Amino acid sequence: MRIRLALGLLVVALVLPASAGAKRKKTAPPAPVDPLALIAGEAMTTDVGWERLVHLCDRIGHRLSGSPQLDQAIAWALELMREDGLDNVRGEEVLVPTWTRGDASLSLITPRPMDLQLLALGGSIATPEGGLEADVLVVDSLEDLAGRPEPEVTGRIVVYDLPFTSYRETVPIRTRGAVAAAKKGAVASLVRSVGPHSLQTPHTGNQRYEEGTPAIPTAAITIEAAEMLRRLQERGTTPRLRLHLSPSEGDPAPSANVIGEVLGSEHPDEIVVVGCHLDSWDVGQGAQDDGAGCLAAMETVRIIKGLPVRPKRTVRAVLFTNEENGLAGGKAYAKAHGQEPHFAVLESDTGAGTALGFRLDLRTLLDDETTERDEAAWPEAMARLTPLTQALSAFDATSLTPGYAGADIGPMTRLGVPGFGLSQDMTGYWPIHHTEADTIDKIDPVVFRKNVGVFATAAWVLANLEEPIRPQ
Numbered sequence: 088m089r090i091r092l093a094l095g096l097l098v099v100a101l102v103l104p105a106s107a108g109a110k111r112k113k114t115a116p117p118a119p120v121d122p123l124a125l126i127a128g129e130a131m132t133t134d135v136g137w138e139r140l141v142h143l144c145d146r147i148g149h150r151l152s153g154s155p156q157l158d159q160a161i162a163w164a165l166e167l168m169r170e171d172g173l174d175n176v177r178g179e180e181v182l183v184p185t186w187t188r189g190d191a192s193l194s195l196i197t198p199r200p201m202d203l204q205l206l207a208l209g210g211s212i213a214t215p216e217g218g219l220e221a222d223v224l225v226v227d228s229l230e231d232l233a234g235r236p237e238p239e240v241t242g243r244i245v246v247y248d249l250p251f252t253s254y255r256e257t258v259p260i261r262t263r264g265a266v267a268a269a270k271k272g273a274v275a276s277l278v279r280s281v282g283p284h285s286l287q288t289p290h291t292g293n294q295r296y297e298e299g300t301p302a303i304p305t306a307a308i309t310i311e312a313a314e315m316l317r318r319l320q321e322r323g324t325t326p327r328l329r330l331h332l333s334p335s336e337g338d339p340a341p342s343a344n345v346i347g348e349v350l351g352s353e354h355p356d357e358i359v360v361v362g363c364h365l366d367s368w369d370v371g372q373g374a375q376d377d378g379a380g381c382l383a384a385m386e387t388v389r390i391i392k393g394l395p396v397r398p399k400r401t402v403r404a405v406l407f408t409n410e411e412n413g414l415a416g417g418k419a420y421a422k423a424h425g426q427e428p429h430f431a432v433l434e435s436d437t438g439a440g441t442a443l444g445f446r447l448d449l450r451t452l453l454d455d456e457t458t459e460r461d462e463a464a465w466p467e468a469m470a471r472l473t474p475l476t477q478a479l480s481a482f483d484a485t486s487l488t489p490g491y492a493g494a495d496i497g498p499m500t501r502l503g504v505p506g507f508g509l510s511q512d513m514t515g516y517w518p519i520h521h522t523e524a525d526t527i528d529k530i531d532p533v534v535f536r537k538n539v540g541v542f543a544t545a546a547w548v549l550a551n552l553e554e555p556i557r558p559q
């Protein structure tokens with residue numbers, strides 16, 4: 088009898104709606120929801136983001152614009168965003184260049200035969216069939232080359248041997264080296280890879296030809312090779328090289344920015360973008376550049392979607408296409424959405440080292456082309472962002488410094504939208520940046536989870552901030 092009664096009560100308790108149950112028995116009021124604690128808890132413990140990153144790296148691999156792998160990654164990300172129940176999931180079409188690397192070889196002829204590692208730079212033209220052979224001129228920098236008389240350069244392969252200081256300072260030898268060498272009559276240009284140290288690892292990256300200057304083949308060589316060529320030249324030998332490159336450029340092809348949102352509860356028309364780029368160079372796995380950043384963006388919206396409360400503003404993940412060799416995704420996004428009210432644009436694209444905080448980019452548009460840092464807005468913006476740094480103290484990531492926020496969101500920051508670039512420890516990033524070594528084994532899963540937490544926390548705080556970041 089007693090057992091029967093107990094069972095009966097249990098059934099009643101299970102069947103009755105919770106409100107009816109509450110009338111019979113006083114229960115403690117539900118604990119207030121702390122979204123920041125929920126975000127941190129999920130970010131630091133879930134396997135979802137990490138397992139997705141492993142899938143992207145090991146099963147899809149590197150993702151150059153126009154490649155079947157990038158198409159596959161786009162389809163995969165769209166499917167996951169739909170699975171996660173995000174709002175307005177879609178791919179927005181963007182035309183991207185279709186440059187393919189082909190094969191390549193580089194051999195030292197004089198003073199001894201030796202094969203050297205190389206990677207063609209993005210957009211490079213091919214060498215003539217059968218390759219080209221020429222004497223080398225090693226120069227220190229673009230400035231050093233500019234000071235050389237033309238006959239010293241004509242017919243040579245120019246080798247830029249500029250040691251890495253910072254990316255910003257060193258990268259012009261890669262982006263402008265071929266044009267500068269061609270202007271002086273060089274037949275090809277090779278750059279010392281843009282990185283701090285090397286285990287015979289060449290770094291690819293983009294370069295630009297210039298209308299009116301002949302295009303010459305161009306590639307990156309290893310630090311080891313550049314230094315050897317310099318030592319030979321300094322000791323009175325003119326090294327001779329044979330270079331073969333066979334890249335080709337196809338017609339622009341359709342690609343897409345992948346977008347998924349969590350709609351805001353109070354200001355759904357105001358947008359906080361969390362961005363990254365889904366394309367990568369055609370080497371390694373694009374793990375740090377920028378697979379980890381894309382999973383931070385995807386996790387941000389997945390975690391926020393899973394909260395029991397909605398953000399006041401819309402949080403929109405944008406996985407941009409074609410950052411590496413054209414920025415077509417970032418430009419297309421600004422063209423299509425630049426007029427929508429954006430509260431802030433965030434990007435994670437500096438590897439997978441420990442997050443330190445954010446670089447804040449506040450810009451003023453001077454004319455159609457030029458912008459400048461809005462220094463005057465800084466002190467007030469910093470005060471208004473106190474809730475952000477307070478929330479990020481849970482991750483020991485409170486650094487907030489003026490700086491460049493990111494390439495894909497650049498077209499939006501130039502329109503005056505406050506830009507936030509996830510700031511990270513980059514010491515482990517530069518040696519593998521744009522190389523075959525950008526693979527997931529270099530990423531610490533614990534650090535990855537922390538970075539997801541930082542990115543998602545920042546998105547939540549900004550989506551709920553009371554006042555605009557920039558004083559009106």
Ligand SMILES: [Zn+2]
Pocket residue numbers: 364376377410436
């Ligand atoms: Zn990148």
